Amino acid sequence: MWLWLILIVIGWLLLSPKCDSNAYKLRTTDICRGVGALPASSRRALAITATGNDVMSPDELFTPPVFNYSRSLRWASTAETVYMVFKEDLEASEKVHLPVCGSDGDGSGINDPTDHIESIPYIDTMQDIHDKGQRGSLQYFLLYCTEPDGVQSQCSHWAPGVFTRMFIASCTSLALQWGTIGAAFMVGWFTPTTKLGCRSLGYLLYGVISTLVWMMLLISSILAHSAAADPRRASLSTRVALAFSHIMRWTGKLFAILNFFLVIMASVLQYSSFYDRCFCNSSVFGRGGAAYIVILETAAQAAQAKNAWIAALVLACTSAAAFLGILGLLLDTLPSLPS
Structure with missing residues (x-):
């Protein structure tokens, strides 16, 4: 009767990102390509910051895996939204070769008043996107990824599939x-x-x-x-x-x-x-x-x-x-x- 418990633990270990051996091998090779962050932040990298009024079910605020059932649909919808944002941005950049800060990375684009903030490199996923067009400050990246005025995202409340x-x-x-x-x-x-x-x-x-x-x-x-x-x-x-x-x-x-x-x-x-x-x-x-x-x-x-x-x-x-x-x-x- 208890055999199912062993299989669930094995499945959890296989699917858990903490058990991804390939990710551990790449932990040193991708340091220079990682995303920068503002210094002097004591917040945890992953934390649930929602309050009781932000969720429909109180179980969404609890972190143990047994409560994942309450977050699965919202997580799938959020993950799909983030994926579509990056996908559309990369496709648009590929077509028009639009850089974050100027076409040559020399400031010929819109002036960035926050040059003192640490710049963040994108991880290149398309060979024909110039690396210099993928760098900019945190604030400029927010402006770069914001939709134009009057444009509404057509994201479904239910993630496809x-x-x-x-x-x-x-x-x-x-x-x-x-x-x-x-x-x-x-x-x-x-x-x-x-x-x-x-x-x-x-x-x-x-x-x-x-x-x-x-x-x-x-x-x-x-x-x-x-x-x-x-x-x-x-x-x-x-x-x-x-x-x-x-x-x-x-x-x-x-x-x-x-x-x-x-x-x-x-x-x-x-x-x-x-x-x-x-x-x-x-x-x-x-x-x-x-x-x-x-x-x-x-x-x-x-x-x-x-x-x-x-x-x-x-x-x-x-x-x-x-x-x-x-x-x-x-x-x-x-x-x-x-x-």
Whole structure:
């Protein structure tokens, strides 16, 4: 049942930027090409500076990874906006060869009154963009990247492809979860006395509640992001969506806490031999009044239990291997850093 946790940790390590060996190799080679910053700043490089009024869900203000569900849609939208800004700027610079400070980098462009501020070099991603046209002060870069008067950016509130990525991630995670939990449930179901007993019921409840929690938190994040399109909450639909988002979030977190205690207690009772008693061994939940206890297993019952254990092992290992395979395929589609 706990096999899924190992795979989640492996996936986290593979996707985490802290574990990118190629990035560590380039940490010294790209120092001169990095982006400068103003000195004497004590702020952290990455920090959440929003307040309670800036977000639709309070979970967006919490940094632990378990709260990433509440930030995924907004992060995808913000990342898409930043990407499009740089993409359009590079395409425009390629067409007109527009420099930041003059075409020759000698100040022949607009005068920059902030020459005393540290200049920032762009990382060249196009061979035909002159390097001298990519340097300027911090303030001039802000002016350079600002849209002209009267021009509005047409950025969508929903990042393109975000629901496709969400669908793939959800299906992969659910397949891993139910592949491992289903294997444990299969062992408990087919071990004499067969059918639903204390052990198999604990596995089933854990899987069902986990899936229910995932569904509630996912719906909560979608409704919260939808309400964020109307920050003033003027329309009735926005207020209703936000209210349902809060209800889903509170209920999902309550079920998650209950499920945590359930799975811990199920494991403790399993290994403390608490289930080794008449009520649990007779599978009362599945057989009702016809429940019985197997004292001596027959050859057929032993063969059935053996086949169930083998099938459960194959199911769990196949789910784990498929999860790693899909994760590897998705990693191959990510752009790699230049060597």
